Amino acid sequence: MNWRAIQAIYIYEMTRTVRTIWQSVVSPVISTSLYFVVFGTAIGSRIDQVEGVAYGSFIVPGLIMLSVIMQSISNASFGIYFPKFIGTIYELLAAPINFLEIVIGYVGAAATKALIIGLIILATANLFVDIRIEHPVAMVAFLVLTCLSFSLMGFIIGIWAKNFEQLQLVPLLIVTPLVFLGGSFYSITMLPETWQKITLFNPVVYLVSGFRWSFFGMADVALGWSLLAIAGFTGLCLGIIWWIFRTGWRIKA
Amino acid sequence: MSTMLSIRDVRKVYDGGGEALKGVSLEIEEGEILALLGPNGAGKTTLISIICGIATLTSGKITVGGHDVIEDFRAARRMIGLVPQEMNLEPFEKVINTVALSRGLHGLPRNDSYLDEVLKKLSLWDKRDTPIRELSGGMKRRVLIAKALSHAPRVLFLDEPTAGVDVELRKDMWQIVRELKAQGVTIILTTHYIEEAEAIADRIGVISRGDILLVEETGSLMRRMGRKDLLIELHEPVATIPESLSKYDLRHGERDDVLIYSYDTQAARTGITQLLTDLSEAGLVLRDVQTRQSSLEEIFVGLVRDNNAEDAA
Ligand SMILES: Nc1ncnc2c1ncn2[C@@H]1O[C@H](COP(=O)(O)OP(=O)(O)OP(=O)(O)O)[C@@H](O)[C@H]1O
Numbered sequence: 357m358n359w360r361a362i363q364a365i366y367i368y369e370m371t372r373t374v375r376t377i378w379q380s381v382v383s384p385v386i387s388t389s390l391y392f393v394v395f396g397t398a399i400g401s402r403i404d405q406v407e408g409v410a411y412g413s414f415i416v417p418g419l420i421m422l423s424v425i426m427q428s429i430s431n432a433s434f435g436i437y438f439p440k441f442i443g444t445i446y447e448l449l450a451a452p453i454n455f456l457e458i459v460i461g462y463v464g465a466a467a468t469k470a471l472i473i474g475l476i477i478l479a480t481a482n483l484f485v486d487i488r489i490e491h492p493v494a495m496v497a498f499l500v501l502t503c504l505s506f507s508l509m510g511f512i513i514g515i516w517a518k519n520f521e522q523l524q525l526v527p528l529l530i531v532t533p534l535v536f537l538g539g540s541f542y543s544i545t546m547l548p549e550t551w552q553k554i555t556l557f558n559p560v561v562y563l564v565s566g567f568r569w570s571f572f573g574m575a576d577v578a579l580g581w582s583l584l585a586i587a588g589f590t591g592l593c594l595g596i597i598w599w600i601f602r603t604g605w606r607i608k609a
Numbered sequence: 610m611s612t613m614l615s616i617r618d619v620r621k622v623y624d625g626g627g628e629a630l631k632g633v634s635l636e637i638e639e640g641e642i643l644a645l646l647g648p649n650g651a652g653k654t655t656l657i658s659i660i661c662g663i664a665t666l667t668s669g670k671i672t673v674g675g676h677d678v679i680e681d682f683r684a685a686r687r688m689i690g691l692v693p694q695e696m697n698l699e700p701f702e703k704v705i706n707t708v709a710l711s712r713g714l715h716g717l718p719r720n721d722s723y724l725d726e727v728l729k730k731l732s733l734w735d736k737r738d739t740p741i742r743e744l745s746g747g748m749k750r751r752v753l754i755a756k757a758l759s760h761a762p763r764v765l766f767l768d769e770p771t772a773g774v775d776v777e778l779r780k781d782m783w784q785i786v787r788e789l790k791a792q793g794v795t796i797i798l799t800t801h802y803i804e805e806a807e808a809i810a811d812r813i814g815v816i817s818r819g820d821i822l823l824v825e826e827t828g829s830l831m832r833r834m835g836r837k838d839l840l841i842e843l844h845e846p847v848a849t850i851p852e853s854l855s856k857y858d859l860r861h862g863e864r865d866d867v868l869i870y871s872y873d874t875q876a877a878r879t880g881i882t883q884l885l886t887d888l889s890e891a892g893l894v895l896r897d898v899q900t901r902q903s904s905l906e907e908i909f910v911g912l913v914r915d916n917n918a919e920d921a922a
């Protein structure tokens with residue numbers, strides 16, 4: 357392993373994050389606050405409680421997941437698309453590093469940034485509502501795994517994309533609906549039975565459910581399924597990335 | 610001296626179907642400067658990209674310092690520094706950060722005193738904290754060189770380093786190349802300019818349409834260039850050149866009434882006076898006499914033209 361190379365990529369990427377830190381942090385904080393105003397206040401005044409948890413608190417894990425997933429994808433996809441776009445990728449290809457090292461560097465940096473934003477949102481939410489975390493270690497573990505797996509997915513999108521429109525396409529067309537329909541703002545037990553079944557095909561459901569369990573000790577689906585889903589998704593992304601680098605797909609002529 | 614770079618029978622077919630390299634073979638000695646000379650689209654960048662790992666190779670084998678560039682890519686690439694043809698730099702990044710990244714990617718610990726030395730040598734020291742977008746084109750070219758030198762490579766590729774560069778920077782660049790050569794670094798550079806190749810290279814390789822047409826020591830190419838042809842036009846055509854003139858190595862021109870005598874302009878005696886005397890003694894009557902220079906440019910253009918004609922046939 358060329359650890360120095362991984363470190364160099366990571367530091368370089370984090371420096372870029374720091375350079376644009378205000379953009380990166382301000383917008384998720386503002387949008388989270390807006391969600392609280394809209395969902396927490398407007399809807400919360402009607403829904404009162406979900407399975408014994410105040411609605412305002414109930415949506416916190418979902419809100420964090422929403423931002424963290426979006427952030428992971430956009431950080432990682434942009435992180436690797438940008439060198440492709442301006443041509444600096446030549447340097448990665450000509451360096452004595454393999455695919456795993458490139459991925460660890462880029463995905464690590466993207467996931468770190470998403471994680472930081474997730475924690476900032478948690479802190480912001482704490483200003484609006486009461487939050488208790490029953491399983492803090494599991495909470496952090498879920499958060500980290502989500503950041504990592506969706507950063508991996510973002511990395512794939514960044515390599516696949518041939519232009520900026522495509523870069524936005526997958527998050528907009530696939531990820532946003534999945535996240536909104538993934539039980540971020542409601543318990544899937546509130547849905548009619550048919551919809552509950554359909555929803556079970558949405559991988560985000562398992563993430564949100566597991567994450568919410570770490571807060572309130574209650575879940576829509578069994579915890580084991582949540583862990584399995586996230587492990588399977590991570591494995592799938594790693595497999596695709598391994599294939600990309602082996603064949604040079606969309607990176608080597 | 611040992612072989613530093615060995616390229617054997619390398620072919621490259623791009624996905625679009627174009628055959629950019631048609632079985633290129635080349636050996637480069639350690640510490641040598643080789644200039645690859647060739648027109649646009651000849652395959653110079655393609656060859657360099659394959660060696661460095663930026664493009665895949667269709668078939669063939671390449672080793673750098675004895676390390677296969679595919680099987681043993683880490684060892685091979687650690688030895689290589691690359692200055693690409695295109696100005697690929699991140700505009701918002703500071704000079705020092707991008708140079709430090711290059712060093713780190715090669716697995717070396719950050720060493721600011723070494724990097725500072727590199728930046729000073731390239732007159733970039735005062736720009737180390739400047740974002741790249743604020744630099745002029747020539748300075749960006751220097752940044753690319755600094756990145757390539759950041760890990761003290763043993764083999765340096767310079768892909769058209771002097772394109773769009775003023776005389777001053779060109780001189781600086783050659784100075785740096787000479788210093789690196791003195792340290793034993795092997796250097797491969799590409800160019801469209803023959804004078805440039807002459808000025809700096811130990812050997813010159815001519816490449817056209819994916820084929821290496823010639824690799825020759827610059828000195829001997831220069832000597833070829835230093836030769837002149839004396840064209841002797843006669844009143845009457847001669848089928849066979851008289852025996853008495855055999856020591857002059859005369860040959861026929863395009864027509865039978867033209868004889869050509871090649872001589873070295875640098876030699877103490879060109880032999881022209883004696884030849885003219887001998888000609889009239891052999892009974893040949895001159896109509897006209899002229900000389901022409903065979904320049905490297907001519908050799909080069911001739912080679913490329915022949916190659917293109919062959920391809921067309
Ligand atoms: N990525 C690519 N995909 C398809 N064809 C390519 C690609 N890159 C280069 N080629 C083709 O390969 C051939 C050789 O190109 P190359 O860039 O190696 O030439 P070159 O000698 O460096 O030319 P120049 O002096 O203009 O830089 C050209 O016909 C070019 O069109």
Ligand SMILES: [Mg+2]
Nearest residue numbers: 653654655694
């Ligand atoms: Mg080129």
